[in-house]
Amino acid sequence: MTSPNPLLADTDLPDFAAIKAAHVVPAIEEAIEQHRAAIAQITEGQADDFGSVILSAERADFLLSRTWSPVGHLAGVADTPELREAHASAQALMTSYLMEAGQNRAHHDAVARVAARPDFAGLPPAQKRAVDLALRAFRLAGVALEGEARQRFLDIGVALSDLSTRFGNAVLDATEAWSEHVTDEAALAGVPESDKAILAAYAQEKGLPGWLITLRQPSVLAILLHADDRALRERVYRAHNTRASDQSDDRSHDNSDRIEQIMALRHEAAQILGFNDSAAHSLETKMAADADEALAFLDDLARRARPVGEKELEEARAFAAEHFGLTELYPWDLSYVAEAMRRTLHGVDQEALKAYFPLPRVLAGTQKLIERLFDVRLVERSGVSTWHPDVLFYDVQDASGEVFAGVYLDLFARAGKRGGAWMDVCRARFRDADAFHRPIAYLTTNFAPPAGDRPSLVTHNDVVTLFHEFGHVLHHLLTEVDLPSVGGISGVEWDAVELPSQFMENFAWEKDTLIGLSGHVDTGEPLPEPLFDRLLAARQFQAGLAILRQIEFATFDLTLHRDYHPAQGARVIETLDRVRAAVAVVRPPEWNRFAHAFSHIFAGGYAAGYYSYLWAELLSADAFEIFSHADLPGGGASAFRREILAAGASRPAADNFRAFAGRAPEVDALLRSRGLAA
Numbered sequence: 157m158t159s160p161n162p163l164l165a166d167t168d169l170p171d172f173a174a175i176k177a178a179h180v181v182p183a184i185e186e187a188i189e190q191h192r193a194a195i196a197q198i199t200e201g202q203a204d205d206f207g208s209v210i211l212s213a214e215r216a217d218f219l220l221s222r223t224w225s226p227v228g229h230l231a232g233v234a235d236t237p238e239l240r241e242a243h244a245s246a247q248a249l250m251t252s253y254l255m256e257a258g259q260n261r262a263h264h265d266a267v268a269r270v271a272a273r274p275d276f277a278g279l280p281p282a283q284k285r286a287v288d289l290a291l292r293a294f295r296l297a298g299v300a301l302e303g304e305a306r307q308r309f310l311d312i313g314v315a316l317s318d319l320s321t322r323f324g325n326a327v328l329d330a331t332e333a334w335s336e337h338v339t340d341e342a343a344l345a346g347v348p349e350s351d352k353a354i355l356a357a358y359a360q361e362k363g364l365p366g367w368l369i370t371l372r373q374p375s376v377l378a379i380l381l382h383a384d385d386r387a388l389r390e391r392v393y394r395a396h397n398t399r400a401s402d403q404s405d406d407r408s409h410d411n412s413d414r415i416e417q418i419m420a421l422r423h424e425a426a427q428i429l430g431f432n433d434s435a436a437h438s439l440e441t442k443m444a445a446d447a448d449e450a451l452a453f454l455d456d457l458a459r460r461a462r463p464v465g466e467k468e469l470e471e472a473r474a475f476a477a478e479h480f481g482l483t484e485l486y487p488w489d490l491s492y493v494a495e496a497m498r499r500t501l502h503g504v505d506q507e508a509l510k511a512y513f514p515l516p517r518v519l520a521g522t523q524k525l526i527e528r529l530f531d532v533r534l535v536e537r538s539g540v541s542t543w544h545p546d547v548l549f550y551d552v553q554d555a556s557g558e559v560f561a562g563v564y565l566d567l568f569a570r571a572g573k574r575g576g577a578w579m580d581v582c583r584a585r586f587r588d589a590d591a592f593h594r595p596i597a598y599l600t601t602n603f604a605p606p607a608g609d610r611p612s613l614v615t616h617n618d619v620v621t622l623f624h625e626f627g628h629v630l631h632h633l634l635t636e637v638d639l640p641s642v643g644g645i646s647g648v649e650w651d652a653v654e655l656p657s658q659f660m661e662n663f664a665w666e667k668d669t670l671i672g673l674s675g676h677v678d679t680g681e682p683l684p685e686p687l688f689d690r691l692l693a694a695r696q697f698q699a700g701l702a703i704l705r706q707i708e709f710a711t712f713d714l715t716l717h718r719d720y721h722p723a724q725g726a727r728v729i730e731t732l733d734r735v736r737a738a739v740a741v742v743r744p745p746e747w748n749r750f751a752h753a754f755s756h757i758f759a760g761g762y763a764a765g766y767y768s769y770l771w772a773e774l775l776s777a778d779a780f781e782i783f784s785h786a787d788l789p790g791g792g793a794s795a796f797r798r799e800i801l802a803a804g805a806s807r808p809a810a811d812n813f814r815a816f817a818g819r820a821p822e823v824d825a826l827l828r829s830r831g832l833a834a
Contacts, residue, residue, distance in 0.1 A: 172543040330753070441649060479500070511676055561633035627659055
């Protein structure tokens with residue numbers, strides 16, 4: 157007897173341990189057929205009421221997402237050749253079907269009938285918003301297209317999905333392909349013992365003696381921040397910044413052609429829909445009115461930040477000359493020199509700080525912070541089926557102790573796991589008649605794993621990252637909207653979706669919070685107040701250089717998509733050079749191929765939208781100042797939860813912010829937080 161497919165099981169949580177690559181395609185095929193049948197049932201009559209049309213579609217979408225979510229997640233955290241092949245096949249099926257579903261005119265017409273009812277205006281805001289966003293989604297999926305244009309748009313969607321997946325796989329493969337084996341410990345002079353232990357563990361993975369430098373995030377940071385050997389820093393910088401490119405020693409993963417194809421297809425798809433370019437297409441679902449408004453925002457920030465960045469770079473050059481005898485400061489020197497400047501000028505030693513942040517203490521402190529702010533508790537649950545032994549699961553309880561949500565934490569870097577940090581949806585909140593489906597999230601980071609019998613020690617930057625991702629998680633889990641399409645992060649404008657995450661980052665700089673979650677790995681002593689004061693004083697250290705780097709990425713992304721011309725191609729290097737000439741004060745070498753591993757825009761959801769980080773930072777900085785200084789009804793955290801987190805996309809993000817703040821957002825708080833205010 158064939159065992160049931162775990163991806164199709166009607167369970168609160170996926171049975172990850174039972175999921176095999178062979179389950180993926182059959183499950184997706186069956187889920188698609190079930191969804192197709194459900195939509196056919198909706199459209200076979202002339203139903204025009206919310207329950208028969210919208211709620212039935214939400215139910216069908218929920219079941220399809222429940223099957224697909226574990227597959228997409230496993231592809232990012234547990235890559236194997238078998239899973240990669242199964243995921244690629246299933247993704248092609250999903251993309252093709254979703255493109256087809258987006259052009260289902262009978263379904264569109266049913267939704268339009270709901271919107272046309274005389275009593276539509278009387279529906280609750282979340283229900284009206286769900287209808288409005290559904291109609292927009294149909295329009296952007298090409299529901300009005302005819303003939304060849306209709307088919308071409310479908311074909312482009314499938315091709316782009318495949319290219320994006322292959323782009324991300326190439327970055328992952330290129331990251332794992334490069335390493336440098338070290339047998340003489342003297343070559344790692346300057347690298348802290350905790351980081352050397354990680355490099356030793358990487359060597360042990362391969363059955364090698366000594367240490368193995370890789371392109372995984374903890375390894376790259378260990379070398380670029382601490383290694384005294386300048387030539388070693390250069391080799392690691394070069395390998396990391398030529399990944400998946402024509403400049404890599406191993407060109408088998410080169411993403412150059414994929415970028416050209418992605419850009420051409422995005423432009424063509426946008427024009428088929430009647431947009432001038434793919435930036436205009438992307439901005440249709442964002443707060444910014446158009447690319448010009450977003451670029452003007454970035455240009456204004458660059459104008460304010462560039463003089464600050466130029467001064468910071470001159471200070472770094474002077475410091476490097478005085479302390480290291482460097483007559484020229486190269487990109488692979490910048491992090492190393494900056495780290496030395498923090499130690500010397502601000503008394504902040506990141507390695508010494510790490511000892512105060514054992515990950516178990518940090519997690520416990522994070523739980524306390526969330527409980528203090530939002531009156532909910534994260535309670536670890538054992539025995540949950542996961543994809544790796546290191547994965548944790550927490551139930552989220554309300555003030556009465558009732559479990560209403562959950563979150564998986566996958567915190568450590570390892571082979572087969574995509575780099576970076578992210579949050580994603582496992583299950584959406586959905587109240588369907590008598591059934592209530594709890595929201596479940598994934599939180600993923602790439603922290604340094606434990607070494608030997610010592611716990612993982614994280615940097616203060618890692619604490620900031622953890623709080624950032626928990627902001628996304630809370631946005632999803634604390635929603636009070638029962639419709640998946642407009643609850644939590646779903647449907648939120650992309651340039652506002654970072655508001656909760658960047659808001660939460662601020663607590664990593666709050667004295668009581670940070671000291672409260674600290675505890676020295678050897679003594680348990682909390683972070684001393686004088687050390688916290690020095691850390692806080694250094695918060696804006698090289699802030700100009702940091703924001704210019706973000707402005708550079710965001711401007712490149714928008715310009716690349718706005719100015720694309722089929723006859724000229726993507727012009728990636730030319731566009732980057734032009735942007736850097738206008739924005740950057742640090743110019744990388746001509747062989748730098750940053751864009752070839754820029755997964756955010758070529759394999760993620762940030763195409764013509766990377767500016768969203770800075771746009772949302774404006775919102776979050778303003779919101780946090782209001783939270784910190786204003787006497788809001790019910791308290792700042794309560795108002796933030798009620799008007800931002802709980803509301804989700806039940807109303808536009810600008811309306812959420814105004815409901816919280818009592819006014820539109822203002823840029824001054826962002827300038828103050830970044831040290832750019834006049």
